[in-house]
Amino acid sequence: MGVPFVVEALMRIGVIDIGTNTMLLLIAECRDNTVAGIEHAYRVTRLGRGVDAHRRIEEQTFRTCLQTIVGFWHSMKRYNCDRMIITGTSALREVTNRDEFIASVKSQTGLEVEVLSGEEEARWTFAGGLSSMPIDGLYAVLDIGGGSTELAIGTHVDLQRYASIDAGAVRITERFFRHDPPTPEELAKARTFILQGLEYFPVIDPLKTTVIGVAGTVTTLAALDRNLKTYIPDQVTGHVLSRNFVEKTFHRFSSIPVQEIRELLTVEPGRSDVITGGILILLTFMEHQNIESIVASDRGLRYGIAMRECARINGVNAISLPRVP
Known part of the structure; x- marks a missing residue:
């Protein structure tokens, strides 16, 4: 306590x-x-x-x-x-x-x-992600990094469960994507690898849990969804991303070359070559956990x-x- x-x-x-x-x-x-x-x-x-x-x-x-x-x-x-x-x-x-x-x-x-x-990364990312949320409630914080992805579940006074898997935006891109844009076969292999890792994640009850997403993949998508021309943390934090938007963006980005993605990501062009891998992790996670929306947070x-x-x-x-x- x-x-x-x-x-x-x-x-x-x-x-x-x-x-x-x-x-x-x-x-x-x-x-x-x-x-x-x-x-x-x-x-x-x-x-x-x-x-x-x-x-x-x-x-x-x-x-x-x-x-x-x-x-x-x-x-x-x-x-x-x-x-x-x-x-x-x-x-x-x-x-x-x-x-x-x-x-x-x-x-x-x-x-x-x-x-x-x-474990430490999951714990302190969880604390940061919850820092702008109401005191009461059950939360899950998802952190899609470059090399790994963490999930932590709990309340403001009790971190209950957590897991970390070796699947991040950079790792997925380098390990699986050999073409620009990636082929359907490459995307399928990457998704299978991600799913194998997600089996180690605790199960979320989407009806009782607010799911928060931190780090570049989620914050970049939030900025894109809000049509921001410059990155403004306070306009990203609290923005709700729907699974429908995540899915549409994944299908769009996975079918065009990196240069076209770079032109679309005016606020985060440096992520253009790895963002598709990050979105694939996010989408696969949302599908696997049957989650319809995720709250973006710049506070990780x-x-x-x-x-x-x-x-x-x-x-x-x-x-x-x-x-x-």
């Missing part, structure tokens, strides 16, 4: 989330039981490029990611953050040159990279980590954490 708390003094938390496809920065202020984001940034760095096949961070990718981390670190210093956290997820769990990468980050910034397990792992740090400063270790206004 979680224990609510109040943070009297204003604290600034900086979080860098090293994703398999995208690197994200959040600078947040924590006070009076709320976490408010004051600065956001992201870069499509594709840390996971080639990782599924070779289990190594490629040399150029290594340099690009390191430069991005250093740039984000300077942003955190400019904001005088009291806590600065760097987390790694699926790709860093797998690569053989992880220690070299982590050592390079520490050499450049003085900060350790915290490589999260699938990095918000959960910021909330965790606020809780740690106050000696609290619970799923009941600061809320985002």
